[in-house]
Amino acid sequence: MKTIGLLLLAIALVWAEDDWPNCSCGLFIQKDDHIDRVYRLDPFQVDNCDAWDVCKTSCANEFSNNTGGGDLNYPLSNGYSVGQEICIALVQHHGDHNVDNAIVYGYANLCNGPWVYDGVSTINSLCCKDGFYRPCY
Numbered sequence: 001m002k003t004i005g006l007l008l009l010a011i012a013l014v015w016a017e018d019d020w021p022n023c024s025c026g027l028f029i030q031k032d033d034h035i036d037r038v039y040r041l042d043p044f045q046v047d048n049c050d051a052w053d054v055c056k057t058s059c060a061n062e063f064s065n066n067t068g069g070g071d072l073n074y075p076l077s078n079g080y081s082v083g084q085e086i087c088i089a090l091v092q093h094h095g096d097h098n099v100d101n102a103i104v105y106g107y108a109n110l111c112n113g114p115w116v117y118d119g120v121s122t123i124n125s126l127c128c129k130d131g132f133y134r135p136c137y
Contacts, residue, residue, distance in 0.1 A: 021046045024109040025059035025118070027067075027086065029102040029126060036094055037115075038086045038104065041066060049111035056108045056118040063106035063120045070123040072104065072133070083126055083133035091131040099128040101136050 023046045027039035041062045046054055068074030072083035080088070086104065090096040106120040127136040 021049045021051065021111055023051070023055035023058060024112075025062050026107050026109070026115065027063065027104050028107050028115070029086075029099065029104055031099075031102070036090070036096070037107075038089050038093075039082075046110070049113075052108075052110055052116075055110045056116065059106055059108035059118045060120045063118070067104075067122065070104075070120060072122050072124050072126055081133060083128075086126060087128035087131055087133045090128060097128065097131045099126055102126040 022043050024043040025041040026037045027041075028035050028037050041059070044058065064070065067082045072081060072086070074082045076082060076085055078085070087099070090099060102125060104122040104126055106118045107115040108118045109115045125136040127134050
């Protein structure tokens with residue numbers, strides 16, 4: 001009986017979490033005819049679904065913190081650079097092995113609404129060759 005009670009509590013918490021105002025942050029690249037999300041940052045809770053300034057500023061800060069100020073060569077704790085992590089994500093989620101001179105932009109999403117540019121981008125371009133990050137020439 002305790003197991004069923006704990007299961008119901010867990011389900012209720014998951015459903016309640018969907019109702020909390022949240023802000024999601026992501027990194028995107030623009031390609032010829034579409035935009036792809038290439039990296040997801042952890043979402044966080046906001047006070048309400050009108051908190052656009054807080055959401056965009058927080059996402060811009062997260063972008064900067066997670067990329068060393070927008071540097072695709074910035075090393076991550078897993079041993080990859082930001083650029084290599086993005087190239088891997090492009091292969092895994094979009095089947096895209098090659099990217100040439102793409103700028104990576106930061107975007108914010110408030111309460112599951114539209115993605116909005118948060119004002120930050122990388123200081124160098126993204127180039128992936130056969131799924132591997134490389135300098136752009």
